[in-house]
Amino acid sequence: MSTETQTPTGDGESMSEAELEARIAELEEKIAGLETELGDDRKKMTIVATKGSLDMAYPPLILASTAAAFGWEVIVFHTFWGLDILHEEKSKKLKLSALGNPNMPMPNALAALPGMDSMATRMMRKRIDDNGTATIEELIDVSLESGVELQACQMTVELMEYDEDDFYEGVTTGVGAATALQHMAESDVQLLI
Amino acid sequence: MSSTPTATETLDVKGQSCPMPIVKTKQAIDDLEAGDVLEVVATDSGSMSDIQGWAEGTDGVELLEQVEDEDLYIHYVEKTA
Numbered sequence: 001m002s003t004e005t006q007t008p009t010g011d012g013e014s015m016s017e018a019e020l021e022a023r024i025a026e027l028e029e030k031i032a033g034l035e036t037e038l039g040d041d042r043k044k045m046t047i048v049a050t051k052g053s054l055d056m057a058y059p060p061l062i063l064a065s066t067a068a069a070f071g072w073e074v075i076v077f078h079t080f081w082g083l084d085i086l087h088e089e090k091s092k093k094l095k096l097s098a099l100g101n102p103n104m105p106m107p108n109a110l111a112a113l114p115g116m117d118s119m120a121t122r123m124m125r126k127r128i129d130d131n132g133t134a135t136i137e138e139l140i141d142v143s144l145e146s147g148v149e150l151q152a153c154q155m156t157v158e159l160m161e162y163d164e165d166d167f168y169e170g171v172t173t174g175v176g177a178a179t180a181l182q183h184m185a186e187s188d189v190q191l192l193i
Numbered sequence: 194m195s196s197t198p199t200a201t202e203t204l205d206v207k208g209q210s211c212p213m214p215i216v217k218t219k220q221a222i223d224d225l226e227a228g229d230v231l232e233v234v235a236t237d238s239g240s241m242s243d244i245q246g247w248a249e250g251t252d253g254v255e256l257l258e259q260v261e262d263e264d265l266y267i268h269y270v271e272k273t274a
Contacts, residue, residue: 066212069219070250132208132236142216 043072045189048180052081054094054124054136060193061085061139067189068146075187076143077180079153082193083160086152086167091136096121144170151175198257198269200232201225207236207265214240215247218270222254225272230257233268244268 015023045067049060060076067074084090098104098111098120110116128135134142143150151172157164164173184190204221206214214235221231233244241259248256253274260267 062212065216066247069212069215069247071252132210134209134213139212142213146216146219 043067043070043189044183044187045072045074045191046180046183046187047074047076047191047193049076049078049082049085049193050080051193052084052090052094054096054121056193057085057091057094057136058139060191061136061143063191064148064150065139065143065146068143068148074143074148075151075180075183076148077151077153077175077183079156080160083152083156083162085136086140086150086171087162088166088168090166091140091168094121094136096124140168144168151179153177153180197260197267198230198232198271200269201229203232203234205234206240207234209235210237211239211243215243218244218247218268219251222270222272227253227272227274229272231270231272233270235266235268236264238266240266240268244270 045064047060047064049057051057060082064074064076078086084094095117098106098116099108101111101120104111104120106116111120127133140150149172150168150170152162152164152167152175154174154176157173167173202221202225204217206217209217214233214237218231218233221233225231233240235244237243241261244259245256248254248270253272255271255273257269257271259269
């Protein structure tokens with residue numbers, strides 16, 4: 001068996017040329033199917049947004065809109081307080097918590113006083129404005145414009161007693177954990193924020 | 194003086210910060226034809242790294258040049274396809 005021969009010996013004979021060709025055709029078909037499934041090999045990202053404070057509303061939307069600019073397919077699944085980001089009215093009044101926030105220039109004993117959250121929020125909003133940082137509303141607009149799918153978890157929509165009409169136009173409702181999981185399984189990047 | 198690429202279109206994102214320079218650049222590029230060059234004028238210093246990363250990770254665009262001019266960060270992006 002030191003030299004290559006044209007015809008294989010032993011059990012190599014079990015596959016004739018015709019069978020091999022058929023096998024190749026079968027595999028080619030399979031590959032073509034997989035390629036179609038992969039589409040144009042766009043990257044995919046799924047973010048689960050669970051928080052509704054002003055500071056936590058930004059990361060999902062910034063990452064989502066940026067990924068969309070890269071041509072990625074992006075889904076943000078909003079659940080619990082993350083729903084407030086999609087809530088047209090609430091999204092404009094998201095607050096920052098002064099309490100338990102080590103970056104606040106005040107001790108927790110003071111931060112716990114009434115009115116401190118509003119003060120912290122005002123300070124943050126002013127900074128956002130001065131810095132030319134986009135508002136949550138602007139980020140939602142550009143995200144939807146650039147094809148990001150913003151989903152509102154149906155179970156928490158009902159739990160929070162929100163109405164579909166409360167959300168920005170273009171928000172996807174009527175989805176649940178199974179939808180989110182399915183997207184996550186197909187995604188290159190999955191984030192819980 | 195180094196010669197900067199000739200721009201077909203200019204996008205002004207002065208005063209805007211992350212992620213807007215990228216998002217708007219992408220939108221502007223979408224409206225251009227292959228071969229066109231977009232000049233992006235930004236004040237966000239992060240745009241130097243961000244535009245570069247975006248151009249590398251995006252098909253059909255090529256970053257031709259980036260110029261820092263006092264407080265301005267100017268990017269030249271060609272739509273290649």
